[in-house]
Amino acid sequence: MKSLLTSLFILNIRTSISFTSLLIGLAIITGCSASPSTTTSPSSESPSTSVHTEHSMSMDHIGTTATAPEGSVTKRPTQITTPPQTITSKMINLTAQTSYLEIEKGKYLPVWTFNRSVPGPQIEVTEGDIVTIHLKNKLNVPLSLHVHGVVLPNDMDGVPGMTQDAIQPGDSFTYTFKANHAGTYWYHSHQDSLNQIGKGLYGSFIVKKKQDxxxxxxxxxxxxxxxxxxxxxxxxxxxxxxxxxxxxxxxxxxxxxxxxxxxxxxxxxxxxxxxxxxxxxxxxxxxxxxxxxxxxxxxxxxxxxxxxxxxxxxxxxxxxxxxxxxxxxxxxxxxxxxxxxxxxxxxxxxxxxxxxxxxxxxxxxxxxxxxxxxxxxxxxxxxxxxxxxDLTTYGQPTTSEFTLSSAFDREYTLDLDMGVIDGKMSYTINKEAYPQVSQLKVKTGEAVKITLINESKNEDHPMHLHGHSFEVLSKNGQSLTGSPIWKDTINVRPGDTYVIAFRANNPGMWMVHCHELHHASMGMMTDVIYEDYKSQYQPDPEAGNISE
Structure with a gap:
């Protein structure tokens, strides 16, 4: 046992994995319990325990981890992925189906694909285009489609249990939205995304400028x-x-x-x-x-x-x-x-x-x-x-919407860490794990400031906000000195603190979560909820919605 722990510790240093995560894995292997030095559990009287009354989804996956991967085979399978194609039409047909990816010469990995390729086809449109994506599910599990980074209507966001029911096997769903802003984006399943992205359900989404x-x-x-x-x-x-x-x-x-x-x-x-x-x-x-x-x-x-x-x-x-x-x-x-x-x-x-x-x-x-x-x-x-x-010093300053001295209508602080919640090792926001994490309430038109603090010792937390772009105002107390930086995903490294801001100009119910998807699946998620928005979507409790 001692030699195993020593080997794992050396491995942990080489691969930059947190020692806490190492102990979790060791505990499962040996049947022992592993707890960090600080453990928390939400109070039963906390108002955050009923925050997700607006939507419904299965929470059984929270605190679980990735399913065991299927191994590669060396015998050439009948179904082999094809090279990713480029789709330049504004009308896109995607089909989710199984295949095998020749990940190395003579080695074939079982994968889930969009249009039988990994990545899926590159979708190229031009800013201002009205885009329609028709997704057919030929897998034996439900799935969804989230276009990561594109600001689109809430009902097109592709989050099961929040904006739609997961697309059942054999069914289809059509996403329609306007591609307003040129840039580099990507699409992926947002149903059980740790496992479904991990099996290959993703592709690039490029919005080109009218003149380039x-x-x-x-x-x-x-x-x-x-x-x-x-x-x-x-x-x-x-x-x-x-x-x-x-x-x-x-x-x-x-x-x-x-x-x-x-x-x-x-x-x-x-x-x-x-x-x-x-x-x-x-x-x-x-x-x-x-x-x-x-x-x-x-x-x-x-x-x-x-x-x-x-x-x-x-x-x-x-x-x-x-x-x-x-x-x-x-x-x-x-x-x-x-x-x-x-x-x-x-x-x-x-x-x-x-x-x-x-x-x-x-x-x-x-x-x-x-x-x-x-x-x-x-x-x-x-x-x-x-x-x-270093993005905080790169490029040249110019006028932008926010500064640290701007007047904000709402201010929130999100402490990102780990802890034991209800007996499960969890990744936490303010010592709580989803769905108990308090939501971020806003109203249309408000200026919102969020302070992100990574309390983890060794683990990055790339935090992604749906439906909006945010401006990065400071890092570790220092204002940006270069170009204004707008993002939808920001990597908060251990010990770092970022202050970000956004304008609440896209009414809906939007997720905020870590895009290290093990962390999201183990609780590091919350929601931005517009108090002046009423969703017309009624979740089907039998759909098996898994929002992460």
């Missing part, structure tokens, strides 16, 4: 997978406890491809290139951008004012976040994006960016030969003090 200067536009969706049939080096084996789910993330992918199967980005000299980074997984990742001159031009679909030129820098991207990177392909040769980390999992993520001569059309074999010739260059991150992008 880029000549090459590429989307990169990051994810992590658990495959019990993939064996990692002994020093990195993490099949006992990771991220509270007793499962190993031992395959990292870009657009559904891993390792040497990751497709290169091929552009031409003179191209103005945009790379859209989307994080669909559950682990905060650091990327090394090997480029002599690039800018981070947007985050979460919101432009950054006059971003400075960066060189060979680091970018931290958390679950649910998006970043746009732009550069001009000046010199023929190879640039690349690499994931930072000592593990082979991280080192396997190398995205080649091949700049070819203008008007050249290299064959697939020629591209592969060029990348192979530079393979050694991409193995490790160069030594030195690469700068990590």
């Amino acid at each position: 200067s880029v000549s090459a536009d590429h989307t990169l969706v990051l994810d992590e997978w658990s495959d019990p049939n993939t064996t990692a080096p002994e020093s990195e084996s993490n099949t006992l406890a990771i991220n509270s789910n007793l499962g190993a993330y031992n395959i990292y992918t870009v657009n559904g491809r891993s390792g040497k199967s990751i497709e290169p980005i091929v552009v031409h000299q003179g191209d103005h290139v945009r790379l859209r980074l989307i994080h669909a997984g559950n682990m905060t990742q650091t990327l090394y951008i090997h480029s002599p001159a690039y800018r981070v031009t947007a985050t979460d679909g919101q432009d950054i004012n006059q971003p400075q030129v960066l060189k060979n820098g680091l970018l931290v991207i958390a679950p649910g976040e998006r970043y746009d990177i732009e550069f001009t392909a000046d010199q023929v040769g190879l640039s690349w994006i690499g994931m930072v980390g000592e593990s082979t999992f991280a080192q396997s993520v190398r995205i080649p960016i091949l700049i070819e001569k203008a008007n050249s059309q290299p064959t697939a074999t020629e591209i592969e030969q060029q990348i192979t010739a530079h393979q050694a260059q991409m193995v490790s991150i160069p030594d030195g003090n690469q700068a990590t992008l």
Whole structure:
């Protein structure tokens, strides 16, 4: 037992997983109880215990973890995923169905797909378009569709038990909304999302500007997978406890491809290139951008004012976040994006960016030969003090809607932590776990300020607000000195405090939750409720709605 604990502790340091989560996993393995130093339980007299009378959903999943992943197979299955397509129509048909993803050469992972691909098809529309998505469910479980980051009507938000019933097997649902704001977004199931996104139910949603200067536009969706049939080096084996789910993330992918199967980005000299980074997984990742001159031009679909030129820098991207990177392909040769980390999992993520001569059309074999010739260059991150992008100082100041001294109609503080609630290990907001967490009440037109404090010792909490974008006003007591930063997902790292603000201009019932979905499924969720809004939706108690 002592040797097991020692091995797990060493593993925990290597993989940046909280020791508290480690003890949870160890407790389940050994049959012992594990409790943090501070335990809380809500008072039976607390007014927050009846806060969810406005909607109905199953809460049986709260405090549970991810289901055990199905293992990969080596025999080629009959149904294999196809490469993701790009849909440019404003009328989109999506079908959820099972398939197998060739996640490595000769290794096939059972997945759930939209239109038989992982990621699902990239949906591309233009700002101002009226978009209609018709979703057919051919799975044997209910599901839904949430378009993450797009400000849309409440009844189109795709949260089972709050805005709609989960779409039952064999049924369909149609989502219609206007794509008002250009930017990088993504869509995914919001029914039992820890497991359903984990099986592949997601895709990119791109709203293009009516006029755009880029000549090459590429989307990169990051994810992590658990495959019990993939064996990692002994020093990195993490099949006992990771991220509270007793499962190993031992395959990292870009657009559904891993390792040497990751497709290169091929552009031409003179191209103005945009790379859209989307994080669909559950682990905060650091990327090394090997480029002599690039800018981070947007985050979460919101432009950054006059971003400075960066060189060979680091970018931290958390679950649910998006970043746009732009550069001009000046010199023929190879640039690349690499994931930072000592593990082979991280080192396997190398995205080649091949700049070819203008008007050249290299064959697939020629591209592969060029990348192979530079393979050694991409193995490790160069030594030195690469700068990590700090959004609080990046770009140039300009007028914006809020400051710390603005008058706010409502102010809330959300302390993010862990605790034992009703005998279950939970991720908490203000010492409570969903659905007991007090709701954030607002009225249309109000200015709302929220202070987010991460009390966790080792775990990030990327907090996502549905239906709105918010302005980041300060970090750890310091106001932003660069561009105004608007986001819908903000990563609150251990010990950090952020103050954010938004205008309550989209009436409805909206979720606020951690997009590290183990945390959400274990209680780190609450709701923004407009007091002057009355929903017409009546939940079906038999629908099996799971809002997380």
